[in-house]
Structure formats: structure tokens, C-alpha cells
Amino acid sequence: MELVFLEERADEQCRDEDADPLILNAFDLIILSQGLNLSAMFDRGQDSVKHQTRFVSTKPAKVVLSSMEVVAQSMGFKTHIRNYKIFQVAPTFIMVDIQKDAGDAGEYLKIPVFERLSMLQFYKNFCNNLEDIIWRPPTESAKSRITKTKSKRR
Amino acid sequence: MLQCLDGLKHMLSVVANCCEGDYKQPWGLENPEALARETVFSVSEIEALYELFKKISSAVTDDGLINKEEFQLALFKTNKKESLFADRVFDLFDTKHNGILDFEEFARALSVFHPNAPVDDKIDFSFQLYDLKQQGFIERQEVKQMVVATLAESGMNLSDDVIESIIDKTFEEADTKHDGKIDKEEWRSLVLRHPSLLKNMTLQYLKDITTTFPSFVFHSQVDDA
Numbered sequence: 351m352e353l354v355f356l357e358e359r360a361d362e363q364c365r366d367e368d369a370d371p372l373i374l375n376a377f378d379l380i381i382l383s384q385g386l387n388l389s390a391m392f393d394r395g396q397d398s399v400k401h402q403t404r405f406v407s408t409k410p411a412k413v414v415l416s417s418m419e420v421v422a423q424s425m426g427f428k429t430h431i432r433n434y435k436i437f438q439v440a441p442t443f444i445m446v447d448i449q450k451d452a453g454d455a456g457e458y459l460k461i462p463v464f465e466r467l468s469m470l471q472f473y474k475n476f477c478n479n480l481e482d483i484i485w486r487p488p489t490e491s492a493k494s495r496i497t498k499t500k501s502k503r504r
Numbered sequence: 505m506l507q508c509l510d511g512l513k514h515m516l517s518v519v520a521n522c523c524e525g526d527y528k529q530p531w532g533l534e535n536p537e538a539l540a541r542e543t544v545f546s547v548s549e550i551e552a553l554y555e556l557f558k559k560i561s562s563a564v565t566d567d568g569l570i571n572k573e574e575f576q577l578a579l580f581k582t583n584k585k586e587s588l589f590a591d592r593v594f595d596l597f598d599t600k601h602n603g604i605l606d607f608e609e610f611a612r613a614l615s616v617f618h619p620n621a622p623v624d625d626k627i628d629f630s631f632q633l634y635d636l637k638q639q640g641f642i643e644r645q646e647v648k649q650m651v652v653a654t655l656a657e658s659g660m661n662l663s664d665d666v667i668e669s670i671i672d673k674t675f676e677e678a679d680t681k682h683d684g685k686i687d688k689e690e691w692r693s694l695v696l697r698h699p700s701l702l703k704n705m706t707l708q709y710l711k712d713i714t715t716t717f718p719s720f721v722f723h724s725q726v727d728d729a
Binding site for chain 2: 380
């Protein structure tokens with residue numbers, strides 16, 4: 351799972367925040383860890399792809415949310431972002447965690463293979479299109495990647 | 505007297521099972537009824553769980569036991585991934601402290617993750633999970649170690665003072681006795697205020713396990729109580 355960062359745009363200043371970011375509790379963060387997610391044990395070896403995207407932004411939550419919606423819509427996808435959470439990491443930083451995980455494998459498997467592949471592409475493009483709002487520390491490289499865990503067919 | 509009766513009962517059931525026609529009991533699953541009694545699983549769920557156990561425990565060596573490597577493979581699909589958390593989970597499963605998991609340990613531990621398991625069990629398990637040094641309380645240093653490990657997993661790089669401020673806020677809320685540690689009582693009240701902190705302690709898959717892992721074990725008396 352890769353974290354993506356981008357430069358902040360100095361002119362952006364939104365006061366109104368409808369979205370109320372959760373104040374980050376260390377344990378909220380800790381339970382996001384893959385090592386604590388035992389549901390992976392039940393992966394039956396069928397094609398299942400776990401998408402997880404996490405990024406940090408200095409934009410207000412409202413801006414991040416609407417950007418995500420706009421990008422998703424412009425890409426022709428309405429419902430592929432199932433779960434996301436916004437955490438207030440520090441006074442000016444929020445962390446966004448998006449999960450479309452194998453937890454709803456039953457639902458996922460009903461999606462035709464073609465659409466599953468396009469979802470993969472979606473996540474790749476999604477992050478590229480969000481370049482504007484994603485924060486990158488100065489030393490980090492420019493490439494943004496989404497890591498997926500893919501299990502092989504047995 | 506009670507122990508004697510139990511022993512007798514066990515012996516009788518083993519004998520009865522041995523004599524069930526041509527059918528041989530699967531290795532390691534001598535008494536699913538006993539396990540079912542001591543966990544939230546039904547007998548058929550125990551049998552289905554055993555199918556999962558067989559799959560995981562045969563990944564590297566087919567010895568009917570899950571070693572650390574096989575455990576990592578089951579969680580991460582690779583044995584190359586070191587994880588502080590997977591290690592803690594493994595250690596908690598390994599109640600016999602011999603570095604391997606047999607089916608009994610596997611079933612007893614997973615019982616806690618069943619949707620029907622008592623929430624107190626989940627609270628206890630998660631507390632022990634985060635109590636890295638097993639001192640009976642969660643220290644600041646342990647929380648920091650876990651936060652750093654989680655961030656490292658996702659390649660996320662937050663500065664030390666941001667991490668410290670996250671932990672400050674956490675302790676402000678959790679450490680109601682203001683002694684720099686989170687004890688079991690404080691953990692319990694934190695988690696009851698924030699139930700989402702326990703969400704990884706429930707595996708919905710366990711409810712459907714008999715359909716996910718159908719087993720073909722037949723018992724003369726299947727008691728699904």
C-alpha cells in the first residue's frame with residue numbers, strides 16, 4: 351500500500367467544512383494495519399483484489415471530498431469508492447483512507463471480470479487525477495502508485 | 505469424580521469414533537464436540553474451521569500444524585513480510601508457547617473473532633495484542649512503536665512531532681487516571697466509547713464458514729447446540 355503525496359497550492363483557502371474529520375486516535379490508525387486484518391485468511395485463492403489508497407492532504411476535508419467525487423464522476427465511476435475515512439492527523443494535515451477490500455468478496459465476485467479490471471485502472475487513474483490535492487513531502491519521488499494485493503487462482 | 509467421568513466419556517467417544525465403519529477420523533480432530541462446547545462454534549463450524557486449518561497448515565510443511573511462516577503466508581500471501589502485529593497475533597494464538605499452532609489453539613483463538621463471541625473477550629484479546637511487553641498496561645512507547653509500524657507499512661512518513669501529537673491526543677482521551685499508561689479498565693472504557701476500535705476483532709466470514717469450507721466429516725451425533 352503506497353502513500354501518495356503532492357505539493358500544496360498556496361491560494362486555496364476554504365473556510366466552510368461540512369465534512370467533519372475524525373480526530374485521529376492512535377488506535378484508529380493502528381487497526382488499519384494489514385497485520386491485524388485476519389480476514390485475509392479466508393481468501394479462497396480466487397481472484398480477489400484488494401484496493402487500498404491512503405494519502406495525506408493539506409486541503410480542508412470538504413475540498414478533498416468534493417475533489418474525490420468530481421474525479422470519480424468524471425471517470426465515469428459512481429460507486430467504486432465504498433469506504434473512506436478522513437482523519438485529522440495534525441492541525442493542517444488530513445489523511446484520507448479509501449478501502450475497497452475483499453471483505454465484500456461475495457459482492458465483488460458478482461462483478462464481471464471486465465469491470466474488475468477497469469476498477470483496477472480506475473484506482474490507478476484516480477490517484478493521478480487527484481495530483482492537485484495530494485500532499486508530497488519535498489524528498490519523496492513524484493510517482494504515485496497504488497499497491498494491490500492479488501491472490502492467485504489455486 | 506467429575507474428571508474421571510470426563511476421561512471416561514472422552515475415551516468412549518474416541519473408541520466409538522474409531523469403530524465407525526470404514527471412516528477414519530481426520531488427524532487432529534478427535535473431539536470436535538469438546539471444542540464446540542468450549543468455543544462459540546457449533547460442531548459443524550468446528551469441522552469447517554478444520555478445513556481452513558488444513559489448508560493453512562499444509563502450505564509449507566504438511567504436518568498438521570501452523571508455523572509462523574505459514575501464518576504469514578495466510579495473512580499476507582507472502583512469507584517475506586515481517587509484521588509486528590502478525591507476530592503479536594501469532595503469539596496470542598500460541599497459548600502453549602511452543603512456536604506453532606495446533607488446531608485447538610487455532611479454533612480457540614478464532615472463537616474470539618466470531619460475531620457472536622462476547623465483546624468482553626474481544627476487549628481482552630485486543631488489550632493483550634497492544635500490550636506488546638505484556639506488562640498488563642499499554643505504555644506510550646508501545647503505542648508509538650505500533651503507530652510507526654503501521655505508517656511504515658503504507659510507506660507513510662509523518663514527522664516525529666506529528667506522531668507525538670497523535671499519541672498526546674490519544675492519551676488525553678484514554679488515560680483517565682493520568683499515569684502515562686492505559687490499563688485494562690481504561691482500554692475497555694475507550695473501546696466502549698469508540699466501538700470502531702474493535703472492528704478488526706470480528707470476522708464476519710466465521711459466520712458463513714460452513715458454506716465457505718464445506719467439510720465431509722460425518723458424525724453419528726451432530727449436536728449443533
